[in-house]
Amino acid sequence: MRSVVTALIACLLAHSVCVAEQPLGLPPLRIPEKEPLTSERVALGEMLFKDTRFSADGTIACSSCHLPGKLFSDGLPRARGIQDIEGTRNVPSLINVAFYDTFFLDGRAASLEEQVLGPLTNPIEHGLNDLKAVLTVIRKDERYPGQFQKAFGVAPAEISTDHFVRAITSFERTLVSGDSPFDRYFFGGDKTVLSESAARGLELFRMKGNCANCHEIVWKSATFTDNRFYNLGVGFERIESDLPRFVDAYWAARDAGQEFNDTIYTEAPRSELGRFNVTHTVSDIGRFKTPGLRNVALTAPYMHDGSQKTLMEVVEYYDKGGYPNPLLDAAIFPLNLAEQEKKDLVAFMEALTSPQYASAGSGTEPAKH
Numbered sequence: 001m002r003s004v005v006t007a008l009i010a011c012l013l014a015h016s017v018c019v020a021e022q023p024l025g026l027p028p029l030r031i032p033e034k035e036p037l038t039s040e041r042v043a044l045g046e047m048l049f050k051d052t053r054f055s056a057d058g059t060i061a062c063s064s065c066h067l068p069g070k071l072f073s074d075g076l077p078r079a080r081g082i083q084d085i086e087g088t089r090n091v092p093s094l095i096n097v098a099f100y101d102t103f104f105l106d107g108r109a110a111s112l113e114e115q116v117l118g119p120l121t122n123p124i125e126h127g128l129n130d131l132k133a134v135l136t137v138i139r140k141d142e143r144y145p146g147q148f149q150k151a152f153g154v155a156p157a158e159i160s161t162d163h164f165v166r167a168i169t170s171f172e173r174t175l176v177s178g179d180s181p182f183d184r185y186f187f188g189g190d191k192t193v194l195s196e197s198a199a200r201g202l203e204l205f206r207m208k209g210n211c212a213n214c215h216e217i218v219w220k221s222a223t224f225t226d227n228r229f230y231n232l233g234v235g236f237e238r239i240e241s242d243l244p245r246f247v248d249a250y251w252a253a254r255d256a257g258q259e260f261n262d263t264i265y266t267e268a269p270r271s272e273l274g275r276f277n278v279t280h281t282v283s284d285i286g287r288f289k290t291p292g293l294r295n296v297a298l299t300a301p302y303m304h305d306g307s308q309k310t311l312m313e314v315v316e317y318y319d320k321g322g323y324p325n326p327l328l329d330a331a332i333f334p335l336n337l338a339e340q341e342k343k344d345l346v347a348f349m350e351a352l353t354s355p356q357y358a359s360a361g362s363g364t365e366p367a368k369h
């Protein structure tokens with residue numbers, strides 16, 4: 001964990017308010033003006049993030065799914081929450097989450113702050129009945145009241161879920177990592193750091209592969225996401241047979257000015273509707289957020305449903321033009337890549353690993369909890 005925040009730790013020791021060092025290749029870290037990142041808040045947020053008492057059966061913390069040793073992901077296809085119940089979606093890494101503009105794979109939260117409380121009352125994640133349970137744990141704890149006092153200047157009775165959220169997001173904003181071989185090559189001008197294959201992969205990524213169309217690289221930085229939503233056809237086979245019936249019911253309800261009934265689908269296929277679940281716009285069916293790709297070599301398996309095991313499998317998927325469906329995005333089409341070009345793209349993505357994880361090995365060994 002410490003290595004993740006090396007850049008910040010130096011400043012934490014020197015001041016109580018941190019100004020983050022800027023790792024090569026990342027945009028400036030946006031820290032809300034009213035929300036200075038202080039050592040007290042970050043340390044408190046890290047404790048809350050790892051505390052399993054904020055769950056119905058005392059076994060699940062944020063860190064049960066977002067494992068610090070696995071780049072804050074878990075190596076499983078789909079998340080497992082209380083009583084080991086499997087969810088419908090892959091756990092995204094939280095590294096560099098501070099740079100995103102939209103959260104969750106369907107963008108149902110617009111800020112990090114908005115995101116935090118969702119998992120606590122999600123019946124198959126932390127599974128709490130309500131958020132009062134969080135405050136009860138905090139107030140009864142030996143150390144938390146003193147730490148909230150130091151971090152936010154509040155007496156025990158004044159501690160609210162808002163403080164909980166602010167501590168956790170302070171911690172999340174320290175999870176930054178750039179300075180990968182790609183950054184040193186592209187932004188730092190060191191032409192020796194990429195293998196020839198990875199350098200060709202970068203060109204393919206930007207040109208023939210059309211990847212940077214969505215996994216954005218801008219003038220001085222790259223988050224590898226445009227924060228938009230696209231249909232690649234991943235998981236579409238789970239909804240397609242019932243889709244005509246679903247869409248007809250949707251239009252009929254719209255015409256009649258009624259709430260439409262989405263129970264044609266049970267929970268698992270409903271999750272495949274993606275962005276539609278947020279906007280209720282038919283063209284958003286099967287659209288998911290473009291994920292950032294930094295350190296992606298270490299966060300297998302891939303895609304919102306964890307259905308693709310390796311980066312080569314992902315490249316093959318794009319090469320054949322995704323999974324054909326009526327809502328497939330226009331930017332997804334057969335690429336006709338040669339075998340060497342596929343390897344080059346994989347080599348390029350492997351060059352997106354930041355130095356602090358270079359020895360982390362493959363992230364494919366799943367978590368146990």
Ligand code: HEC
Pocket residue numbers: 049060061062063064065066079080081082087089090091092093094097100102103104105106112115116117119120124125126168
């Ligand atoms: C049971 C496993 C599980 C637990 C526990 C859990 N998460 Fe997650 N988290 C996920 C999954 C799965 C997603 C993606 C879900 C989706 O997009 O629909 C996610 C998404 C996120 C995201 C959005 C990332 C992005 O790129 O958009 C953040 C931030 C996050 N979680 C933080 C937390 C915090 C903070 C906690 C504790 C309060 C927590 N999570 C608890 C599984 C979990």
Ligand code: HEC
Pocket residue numbers: 205209210211212213214215229230231232234288289290291293296299301302303304305311314315318329331332345
């Ligand atoms: C039209 C926009 C678009 C284009 C073009 C595109 N991607 Fe993606 N990419 C996405 C979206 C959206 C997802 C998530 C899809 C999902 O989860 O269902 C994704 C997922 C991925 C993932 C999995 C990441 C993870 O953590 O699960 C990788 C790797 C990836 N893309 C690499 C590439 C490469 C390489 C190319 C070019 C050959 C490319 N992408 C082209 C939008 C795009």
